[in-house]
Amino acid sequence: MFSSLLIANRGEIARRIIRTARRMGLRTIALATEADRTWPHWREADEAVFIGEGPAADSYLSIEKILRAAAETGAEAIHPGYGFLSENARFAEACREAGLVFVGPPAAAIRAMGSKAEAKALMQRAGVPVVPGYHGERQDADFLREKAYETGYPVLIKAISGGGGRGMRLVGKAKDFDAALASARREAESAFGDPRVLVERYVTAPRHIEMQVFADRHGNVVHLFERDCSVQRRHQKVLEEAPAPGMSPELRAAMGEAAVKAAAAVGYEGAGTVEFIADGAGGLKPDGFFFMEMNTRLQVEHPVTEEVTGLDLVEWQLRVAAGEKLPMAQEEIPLSGHAIEARLYAEDPSAGFAPGTGAIVAADFPAGEGIRVDSGVEKGTFISPFYDSMVAKVIATGPTRAAALARLTGALADTRLAGPRTNQGFLLQILRTPEFAAGGVDTGFVEEKGDALTARPDLAPLAWDLVAEEVMRRAPPGDPVSPWSRSDAFEISGLERRLSVHCAIDGVGRDVPLVWRSGRPVSPDGAQSEEIDGLGSIEAGGAVYLLKDGHQAVLSFPDPLDRSLAEVAGENVVLAPMHGRIARLAVEEGAAVEAGDLLFTLEAMKMEHSVTAPAAGRVAGLLAREGDQVEEQAEIMRIEPAREGEPSDSGNAVASEPF
Incomplete structure (x- = not known):
């Protein structure tokens, strides 16, 4: 057995490998980038090497930098984890040529299975059943369109390299094939450096x-x-x-x-x-x-x-x-009991699963019998736009499927994550559906349920009592600058005082009326929603994060003279819904667009996100170019809305809900 192991990965993956390697007595070496400074994986290893600023192409995908780190630290073996270069035959060969043990299969096996087309041909020869379709080398669009017709719709277009759903498109009708093919190729090229695809029947x-x-x-x-x-x-x-x-x-x-x-x-x-x-x-x-x-x-x-x-x-x-x-x-090999895993991501299901970025302000995970949490984050970890947005995996085990499901549901409900929005509420919705409880749902389940799983409840009505408590805490009576210390001619014997407090819920500002009664501020009607039960709160960075049933809202108290970017920009500016790279500008300056027309695609976390126009208008100015790396809420283009009497052939807006 070798004595030292370099982990060519990050986050939860690196922590998982470090845990076992240390138990086996191996010296562990972690990699990290400047974007990983707040991540715990590199601190948990015996040694760490920083290999770049942030983008994966210049760090975790750089074979040269990884091998140099191995040489500098005296590593004897490299574990690639389960991402980045883990399925890269050239990396496996380079490790072995450098005299390092590669913890993975031979390069020849990676190559054989790395191409979906070649793998399917190999499986057919080995007597393994494969899905009907075209798995060959020809890649011209006309030929692939013809093969899709021969296979019969619906069909799946799939990237020949890689996995994880990247470079994959479901096509239900022939008229949608060309656009789906182009999108799949772009995403495959970005994620795997290989735009080739195959076409097969959709079961x-x-x-x-x-x-x-x-x-x-x-x-x-x-x-x-x-x-x-x-x-x-x-x-x-x-x-x-x-x-x-x-x-x-x-x-x-x-x-x-x-x-x-x-x-x-x-x-x-x-x-x-x-x-x-x-x-x-x-x-x-x-x-x-x-x-x-x-x-x-x-x-x-x-x-x-x-x-x-x-x-x-x-x-x-x-x-x-x-x-x-x-x-x-x-x-x-034994088989006993049942286990279910839920993947927690920093993403917003109500906004098309747009990945989130920002600091984790709370990360409290449950513990108990049958509960396991594999997490890459802790309080203070910053989720960057450069990598996959998974923050944790929650796994529950029980003697039966029903027991495992009950434990997982309880564990997710007890998880407290605050900062970027997560899919926690979405996961709980799935676990609570009768269909999932019965078992045997197919891959179309999430799409079929639609808004029933992804809708985000409005937590603002539950926040008013917290507004009163926050005002009381920040400006207690007796403090000379407290608004409750103010008196005026409209008071009735000093028993009741009214105040309007400017606050914001999820960045949307509003004035909340409060009344001083019985020694404390309350809402004017004194009522409190029964739904306030189960509402948790975490204060961080001058804001209060409201948590209920896996969903989050942020209560803040901005200066009423300040205006948000969206308010300053006005309705005629299209904003980036998240941090990412503009993969494609679908319109030119002066172009007319209809509601629903594609304006641009944004690549974030190696996935493409479409931004469309919800109304008619005309492109009045492009403020970014293809290939630009843009921040969330960055101005991308200006749109002049169609005036009354003009043809409705122009428009603006973002497909993802702005913060």
């Missing part, structure tokens, strides 16, 4: 079920059972569980055999995940699943497998990389 009731596999260099290959990852949005996993609801012993055996065949076909070594799409219509069947792809790394959702098997998969990775045999044979 109408798809269940996403994957098998965890492990192989060693001695010819042993096993699977560690399945995970159900069907709860997704934009093809990115939201919840994962093991075992899969409705899984029969026959299907588990068939899928496990196919997964082992897939790993053996490429001479695999280490941890991998073979992903299948199963036709969920009428229940899961042994002949109703198809190979999608193989991820040649450990997955984000591996904790649910660890919880139901009792095994440490990172330890298995390290032992296999050191040349040891697999610790167990197939028949020795």
